[in-house]
Amino acid sequence: MHTILPFFLAMIAAIVLLNMWANKLKIAYPILLVVFGLLVSFIPGLPAVKINPDLIFFIFLPPLLFEAAWSISFKEMKRWWRIIGSFAFLVVFFTAFTVAVTANYFIPGFTIALGFLLGGIVSPPDAVSTGAIMKFVKIPKTTSAILEGESLLNDASSLIIFRFALIAVGTGQFVWQEASLNFLWMIIGGSGMGLILAWIFVQIHRRLPTDASSDIALTLIEPYLMYWVAEQFHCSGVLAVVCGGLYLSNNRMIFLNSTSRIRGYSVWESFVFILNGIVFLIIGLELPEIVGGLRSEGIPLGTAIQYGIWVTIILIIARIISSYAAMVATIIFRPRVAPRVSSTRRRLMMPLILGWTGMRGVVSLAAALAIPITLENGSPFPNRNLILFITFIVILLTLLVQGLTLPYFIKYGHAFDDFMDEEKDKQARLEVKQKLQHHVYHFLKNKHENELHSHAGIERVLKHWEEKNQNNDTDWMDENIKAIFFEMLESQRQFLAELNKDISVNEDIIRHQLYQIDLEEERLRMI
Structure with a gap:
């Protein structure tokens, strides 16, 4: 031994x-x-x-x-x-x-x-x-x-x-x-x-x-x-x-x-x-x-x-x-x-x-x-x-x-040159991300319209989607708003699951977005 x-x-x-x-x-x-x-x-x-x-x-x-x-x-x-x-x-x-x-x-x-x-x-x-x-x-x-x-x-x-x-x-x-x-x-x-x-x-x-x-x-x-x-x-x-x-x-x-x-x-x-x-x-x-x-x-x-x-x-x-x-x-x-x-x-x-x-x-x-x-x-x-x-x-x-x-x-x-289009792949990733952001916006608008006008945190999400990942201020996040965010993330997962049924959508892109959502949920749990 x-x-x-x-x-x-x-x-x-x-x-x-x-x-x-x-x-x-x-x-x-x-x-x-x-x-x-x-x-x-x-x-x-x-x-x-x-x-x-x-x-x-x-x-x-x-x-x-x-x-x-x-x-x-x-x-x-x-x-x-x-x-x-x-x-x-x-x-x-x-x-x-x-x-x-x-x-x-x-x-x-x-x-x-x-x-x-x-x-x-x-x-x-x-x-x-x-x-x-x-x-x-x-x-x-x-x-x-x-x-x-x-x-x-x-x-x-x-x-x-x-x-x-x-x-x-x-x-x-x-x-x-x-x-x-x-x-x-x-x-x-x-x-x-x-x-x-x-x-x-x-x-x-x-x-x-x-x-x-x-x-x-x-x-x-x-x-x-x-x-x-x-x-x-x-x-x-x-x-x-x-x-x-x-x-x-x-x-x-x-x-x-x-x-x-x-x-x-x-x-x-x-x-x-x-x-x-x-x-x-x-x-x-x-x-x-x-x-x-x-x-x-x-x-x-x-x-x-x-x-x-x-x-x-x-x-x-x-x-x-x-x-x-x-x-x-x-x-x-x-x-x-x-x-x-x-x-x-x-x-x-x-x-x-x-x-x-x-x-x-x-x-x-x-x-x-x-x-x-x-x-x-x-x-x-x-x-x-x-x-x-x-x-x-x-x-x-x-x-x-x-x-x-x-x-x-x-x-x-050069056997795969006809199939390798980096610009097309980049565009596909961008389209999935844009569809997801569009879905989030309408989800919050249609389901939580009252909170949108009464809470600065969600307004900030809608106006500055990228900035919220860098925001270290925790005073704008309480348990009620956390619940809304968790519901929003689950809605994103369901949206991506439906989008993945389209055979033309690359599943690797979907999995990447799902992983990003998991990371976002973990970040919210730590606040």
Whole structure:
């Protein structure tokens, strides 16, 4: 314990420092974390990093998926559900199948079941890596929504493949009828379980006298409980967390007050940042043990590296092919939603860039480490160390090659130039703000006309909307006027909720305004 704790604290400090360095260099911090973990792993005397395979999913995946579900725009997911669904399910299955066939052909001793196991592990792109890279480049909201939605759902589809392949390897057989029923139960049961538990949590938040600390503590418990309960019923814990998280996110204004939302945002941002950092460091720190396992099985390191490179190339090619197939299908079957571009070159560049966003990371590592060391009969799990090593090579190469070059592809490929209009985005934000101010003015005029003429405070709001944030004078604010202000803020939230139903309105702008309203409410509470 006295050895592990300082090492753990040093890991967190390294994560923070490397993130600062990554921001300065304008590269994704997962890249530096993986490389740093790899370099540190060669330092003699450091404690070995070992995680119980049975706990790896439960420790890391639920909170990471839950936070991603809270961050994504549900409206944008519904708008682009066809392409998100195709990338999250069809492309993942196609990628896993391609890897399975390739591994079965090229790697000695690799059965189709082991190939699908490897394919299920390495097929889902990593949302954290993509998101970290997108901070340094500008892409259209449409593309961002597709990538976020895909990354939220492809984890579930890949882990379903992983689970069935694991059963096939362990039992040596695969019954299609039974697998189909189990597949349906995992999807329907997992989604339903997540929604039911999310509804129960909403009622707990609403009906119990919770405060901000209690609300935040409950949100930390919720993803773990959703995952655990779903797994007990042998359905998809990942889908339970995703669907439950989306339901809670879409109803956050109902069961959380402004204090809980503001404080919870900061807590979750820090919590998920540390979890992601630890996972990417573990990717590098695990390598010496994996290499040692390869040597014990008599597999040459150079041969294993070649396998990893081949699988990485297959993954990249499969995703790019899928991106172009999606573009062709959209042009043929749904030409109205196909993006309008000014040149053929830009049209051809868009699927290439979308295909190049397939960096692997947290989920792939978690799935690989979750492979049991032995089968149920006590014999060693076949090629476990080779699968772990290939996964490590895939993560490392996609982060370094695709992660470092993606910003340049986006910047110099000019694929999104037709969709990036800063002036239009600025105008959209201004329009939402003006509509909101217009709504506030008429709300006060129509509902509190008597107070308008008898109280200088509200008159000041109407005449000097911006100045009231800088006013430190508290003698004009009493409990009655506070009540009016709180009612006004709630009215703004309802107005924004209605405005958000317009599909043409960017939900990020709505969320920004809602956050500003929460901050304003907190400021009023402190007066």
